[in-house]
Amino acid sequence: MLKGNFSKLVIFLILLILAVGGFFAWHSLRDTRKIALVSIQNHSFRAQVVETESEKQKGLGGQKAICSDCGMLFFFDKPGKYSFWMKDMLFAIDILWI
Template sequence: MRDRRELLTLLAGTAGLAGCLESSSDAETPAAETPADSPTETDASTPTTTDSDPTATQTDRATAEETPTDTETPTPESLFPGYETTEIAFATPEGEQLASITAALAETTEEWRLGLSDTESLPEDWGMLFVDDSVSDRRFWMKEMDFGLDMLFVDDEKTITSISHAPEPEGDGRDDTYNGRGQYVLEVNYRWTERNGVSEGDVLEFEL
């Protein structure tokens, strides 16, 4: 799956980008596979009873209970091995805090090319931030994606200029393209922005 995202078009002097078809950036970040947690099964048995003890059906029969399994908290190393990460907070222009996530940084050409196409799913509080050196018109696609995304285009002042809602593609996603302008592009789960009240004009707070 590591070749699932391809760069279609480059703007002047730009290396191929993943998830991104067109851009003026040479920067990009590696993608990592999201490990699937394997639930732990707990063996349970129901005691048997005999006809010689008729009361056992009501008093001695125990209902097996499954022991709840602990859900591992995803870590940067497990979700995106080899990637740098950063914490991103979202706020209104007036400074009201809205939400926060952890984002893997796509900074190299290969990381831009691959994007999240090698990821089967994304935790609700995770994303991928594509980092460039300057503002540019950009085009991202959904080639070989297994789930839908919100794409946030962000300018050099870290203000959201536009948001594209990209549902999971029905085919290979090559024809599902989304345009925007910014220095950064943040990908999160589909409709995440609506669930968290994040909209155009809001501000991202993060350090690189």
Template sequence: MATRTQILIPIGIAAIIIGAAGLISIPKDAKLEQTKFPMGIVKIDGVTLQVQIADTRPLQTRGLMFQEKMPYDQGMLFVFDGEAIRSMWMLNMQFALDVIWFDANGNVVYIQKDAQPCKSAIETATCTFTNGNNAKYVLEVTSGFVDMYDITENSKLEIISI
């Protein structure tokens, strides 16, 4: 029978390798602390939000990393080329988020409330959130937004300008 140490050492090594791979795979331009995102406006169930637009791979990888906070009337909208299963990670995040996945028609396909940031790069596997449904858009808002505005699976995203 394996000892506790014999089990924990390989798990620890695997966690370090996964975390390092995650950091190495971040594109160089996504690592810059001051990234300028295009801005847009969306509505969800009549609630208007000013959103940062992440519509390129480097901007999507960067996301809300290093931002200190975000008011409830703001968010980040990830715009992808087509519908697919999308994963969102919380590496270098400073605050918890509500994450809402939408199909190409703006219908909610999944909601993850109170997604907590990674405490370290080693935790990347535990602070990555995936929805099993195809999505074209993902909206990240400050944790509590979904409950505050009663956003549900019947909610609808309306893109005003992006």
């Protein structure tokens, strides 16, 4: 009898640890991206806003796809010549300077 209760307690604790760990993993991975609505003439796009240098370096690299009305919006503090590279890109992109 005592052995059966101990086994149930161990199983319950394991499930509780997995549930709590899963919650914290989900919470840390949830989508915290900033999204801007960009309109050009009569067409609107949803664009992820990237601000930090690491976000700018990563860009869309590593993403498997992007929706047809989606993009990425890069802000620069001052006018200049800026270059982009395609590291770890898994699909072709178009770059539009606005």
